[in-house]
Amino acid sequence: MSYLSLKEVSYSYPNGHEAVKNLNLDFELGESAAVVGQNGAGKTTAVKMMNGLLRPSEGLVLLEGKSIASMTTAEVSQYVGYVFQNPDEQIFQDTIYKEIAFGLKKKKLKKDDINRIVKEAALLCGLENDLEEHPYNLPYSKRKFITIAAVTAMNPNVIILDEPTAGQDRGSIQRLGEIIKELTQNNKTVITITHDMEFVASEFERVIVLADKQKRKEGTPKEIFWDEELLSFSDLKQPYICQLAGLLGHKDIITIEELLEVRHHETTMD
Numbered sequence: 001m002s003y004l005s006l007k008e009v010s011y012s013y014p015n016g017h018e019a020v021k022n023l024n025l026d027f028e029l030g031e032s033a034a035v036v037g038q039n040g041a042g043k044t045t046a047v048k049m050m051n052g053l054l055r056p057s058e059g060l061v062l063l064e065g066k067s068i069a070s071m072t073t074a075e076v077s078q079y080v081g082y083v084f085q086n087p088d089e090q091i092f093q094d095t096i097y098k099e100i101a102f103g104l105k106k107k108k109l110k111k112d113d114i115n116r117i118v119k120e121a122a123l124l125c126g127l128e129n130d131l132e133e134h135p136y137n138l139p140y141s142k143r144k145f146i147t148i149a150a151v152t153a154m155n156p157n158v159i160i161l162d163e164p165t166a167g168q169d170r171g172s173i174q175r176l177g178e179i180i181k182e183l184t185q186n187n188k189t190v191i192t193i194t195h196d197m198e199f200v201a202s203e204f205e206r207v208i209v210l211a212d213k214q215k216r217k218e219g220t221p222k223e224i225f226w227d228e229e230l231l232s233f234s235d236l237k238q239p240y241i242c243q244l245a246g247l248l249g250h251k252d253i254i255t256i257e258e259l260l261e262v263r264h265h266e267t268t269m270d
């Protein structure tokens with residue numbers, strides 16, 4: 001049994017627009033998965049159903065095999081945390097410490113425990129020196145990390161990140177990769193919506209492709225980014241390293257290390 005599942009899930013918005021159709025997905029603890037697809041494919045709608053922000057029009061969302069239908073969104077979010085695409089929709093306290101500590105205080109944890117957890121989450125997200133700052137004194141890119149710290153501090157088993165690399169520089173994208181690694185090593189599941197194919201190729205074990213409301217394929221980055229028919233149908237771009245490998249006449253390359261290895265092999269064969 002998977003930790004989190006969508007079973008034959010469909011969703012129509014109140015105006016009647018169907019955004020997700022007959023979606024089946026299973027997630028295990030400790031895995032990282034990227035959800036990709038063109039604008040409007042249904043990615044955000046699908047992940048919002050995973051933590052109860054939206055409720056399926058048809059089908060079931062299961063946590064450890066049990067339907068979440070009778071749970072409140074607040075109850076589901078103890079297990080499935082959601083980091084919004086825009087941090088400003090999530091931040092509402094006047095210091096970073098208070099923002100990260102808010103949920104922990106609601107849980108009525110002891111002050112020492114709250115301090116410890118806030119410090120750990122801040123360290124993970126590179127905010128350890130900013131705890132007394134007003135969130136809006138920090139740039140947008142850092143505000144995203146405040147919301148990641150606030151969600152991870154609550155220790156949910158599943159963390160959903162919506163477009164985490166948008167507006168981030170190279171160093172911050174690297175930090176995001178490290179955060180995802182650390183979380184999965186701690187047996188957390190990280191599900192990330194992203195349009196950043198370089199990030200997908202370098203950080204994720206599994207890629208789920210949505211197109212026109214439905215799942216078109218799931219697989220490893222190699223299985224996804226070398227499926228030309230899928231890329232064209234789903235309007236997805238190959239990561240640059242795949243494009244470069246293709247220009248050099250190689251297929252099934254997904255990392256720079258793999259490309260260097262085949263090139264090295266070729267030169268030593270000459």
Ligand SMILES: Nc1ncnc2c1ncn2[C@@H]1O[C@H](COP(=O)(O)OP(=O)(O)OP(=O)(O)O)[C@@H](O)[C@H]1O
Pocket residue numbers: 013014015017018019037038039040041042043044045046
């Ligand atoms: N509140 C809403 N009411 C009606 N239709 C909506 C609403 N929110 C989203 N939609 C529509 O549902 C479809 C799926 O939207 P969704 O945001 O899930 O796609 P997405 O794959 O996350 O897109 P993007 O990459 O642009 O964020 C789109 O056609 C969108 O216009």
